[in-house]
Amino acid sequence: MASSSKDNEPQPQPPTQAGGPIEDDVYFMAVALMFAKKSPDPNTKVGACIVNQEGNIVGIGYNKMPNGCEDKGLPWKRGRPKGLDKKYLYVCHAELNAIMNKTSMDVEGCTIYVTLYPCNECAKLIIQSGIKGVVYLSNKHKDYNETKAAVKLFRSAGIEPRQFLAKREVADFLASIDPFAE
Numbered sequence: 001m002a003s004s005s006k007d008n009e010p011q012p013q014p015p016t017q018a019g020g021p022i023e024d025d026v027y028f029m030a031v032a033l034m035f036a037k038k039s040p041d042p043n044t045k046v047g048a049c050i051v052n053q054e055g056n057i058v059g060i061g062y063n064k065m066p067n068g069c070e071d072k073g074l075p076w077k078r079g080r081p082k083g084l085d086k087k088y089l090y091v092c093h094a095e096l097n098a099i100m101n102k103t104s105m106d107v108e109g110c111t112i113y114v115t116l117y118p119c120n121e122c123a124k125l126i127i128q129s130g131i132k133g134v135v136y137l138s139n140k141h142k143d144y145n146e147t148k149a150a151v152k153l154f155r156s157a158g159i160e161p162r163q164f165l166a167k168r169e170v171a172d173f174l175a176s177i178d179p180f181a182e
Ligand SMILES: O=c1[nH]c(=O)n([C@H]2C[C@H](O)[C@@H](COP(=O)(O)O)O2)cc1CO
Pocket: 041, 043, 044, 045, 046, 062, 063, 078, 079, 087, 091, 092, 093, 094, 095, 116, 117, 118, 119, 122, 141
């Protein structure tokens, strides 16, 4: 497709409170964090936001029980071993929900912003769906086998997850949102 002169012009960015442009990374991690807030998990709330190569959000999700199973008494208990009375066998991870909720035909070449390093099952989903970028915030489960397996899977697939370090910027951005501002 021929590019118009408009393609070369700087595109408008959502402003921060201070009036400057907000970095995409900060903006998309803030969205992932806002979705994490909706998670009913009392301990670890995870949010995920899938962004395409044009910078559009094409999927969002948070960890929750499968649709229709929310109020059926499935356990939210945590801890190991991961038995039948623990949440792990039932909960749908944020990444799974973001991919299932996607609004575009496919997510080939997209980047997923996720507030927790993906587990091995999410790594498989990410790889199979064609997502090529992973930006994560916390890596608090880095010693779990699920995380170690995810690291191996990403390495095999040529995906290099990148840790999001601009925590202060994202906190400032979220604090700058004033719904009463005219
Ligand atoms: O990739 C992930 N995505 C995701 O949504 N989760 C969710 C599943 C659980 O609800 C929660 C982890 O629980 P906890 O930290 O209490 O063990 O995070 C967990 C992972 C990996 O740990």
